[in-house]
Each structure stands twice: as structure tokens, then as C-alpha cells.
Amino acid sequence: MPSGSAIRGSRVGAGPARPTERCEPAPRRPVTYWCANGHMVEILLAAEAEPPATWDCPHCGQPAGQDVQNPPGRQRAEPYKSHLAYVKERRSEADAEAILAEALAELRQRRGER
Ligand SMILES: [Zn+2]
Numbered sequence: 001m002p003s004g005s006a007i008r009g010s011r012v013g014a015g016p017a018r019p020t021e022r023c024e025p026a027p028r029r030p031v032t033y034w035c036a037n038g039h040m041v042e043i044l045l046a047a048e049a050e051p052p053a054t055w056d057c058p059h060c061g062q063p064a065g066q067d068v069q070n071p072p073g074r075q076r077a078e079p080y081k082s083h084l085a086y087v088k089e090r091r092s093e094a095d096a097e098a099i100l101a102e103a104l105a106e107l108r109q110r111r112g113e114r
């Protein structure tokens with residue numbers, strides 16, 4: 001029957017998705033954001049999608065960014081975490097003392113020469 005095969009053919013062509021596409025989930029990747037209050041937010045994005053620069057933190061509503069060291073939003077929401085605190089995190093106490101001693105020695109040397 002020619003008409004029967006024509007109907008069958010049109011049904012296959014008009015299908016919303018091929019079976020292989022339906023079985024495979026869209027590739028996704030996790031993107032992690034941090035807000036200024038230290039909350040971590042992990043979202044799943046489509047692999048091809050460009051991640052947004054900021055994501056609203058579901059815990060406190062502050063905008064969250066992908067850089068944990070430099071979250072967006074108002075820094076004064078976390079007054080105890082000053083710039084010095086960040087520096088101290090990156091440098092050990094011994095490092096700080098060594099740098100200070102070096103700077104003082106250089107200063108004394110300059111004063112001595114004059
Ligand atoms: Zn938050």
C-alpha cells in the first residue's frame with residue numbers, strides 16, 4: 001500500500017526528537033559561585049552555556065561570583081574579613097615577620113647612610 005508507507009514516513013519525519021537524542025541527557029557541568037558572606041552555591045549549566053557573571057545566593061540574597069577570593073557585592077557585609085585578613089591568609093606569620101624585618105633593616109640602613 002503506497003498510502004500506508006507515506007503516512008508512516010511522515011510520522012517518522014515529524015517526530016519531536018530522535019530516539020538517540022531522547023535517551024542521552026544534555027551534557028551539563030557544575031559551576032560554583034561564592035557570595036560575600038562565604039556561602040557556596042553550585043549550579044548545573046548546559047555545557048555550551050556561558051555561565052552568568054553573578055548568581056544570586058539562595059542563602060542570603062547577595063550576588064555570588066565565581067572567584068572565591070573576590071566575591072561581588074558589598075564587602076562591608078563581612079567587616080571582620082578585611083584586606084589584611086586576606087593578606088594574612090595568603091602569607092604565614094613567619095613570612096610576615098621576615099618581610100617586616102627586611103623592611104625595617106632597609107629603613108635603618110638608609111637612615112644610617114644619611
Ligand atoms: Zn550568601
